[in-house]
Amino acid sequence: MGRNEETWRVLCGDELCGEIVIDNMDMPWVHGSFVAGPAFVKVKPLFDRELELLEQDDEDPAAWEAAYDQVAEAVSLISPRGPVAEFLLHIEGDRAWFRWSDEPFDPE
Secondary structure, three states: OOHHHOEEEEEEOOEEEEEEEEEEEEOOEEEEEEEEOOOHHHHHHHHHHHHHHHOOOOOOHHHHHHHHHHHHHHOEEEEOOEEOOEEEEEEEOOEEEEEEEOOOOOOO
16 A cells, blocks of 8 residues: 555544545645544534634634644544654545644744
8 A cells, every 4th residue: 555545543532533545645745535433523623613713814823823732632643653743634524634743843
């Protein structure tokens, strides 16, 4: 299986929020189809709010950061090789895109 066919998992604690089947890699972003799992209903409003703020183009970066912090606290991203240390994940409908690192991102 090539990297473009990998399946990544999004977990809410021990519950499956969904799976991302990778179909495009435009580094640093990875894109894929998203299939919601049983626990996604718990975090969908967090992803919706985060995207709403992101699309407002820097009107209030602190509000977006606070919204994304809620996403990052609620879910974990698991690669086929195991959990990743840091990630930036967006989910909209049946699509997901993210960037990730085995090391924490540099603070800005």
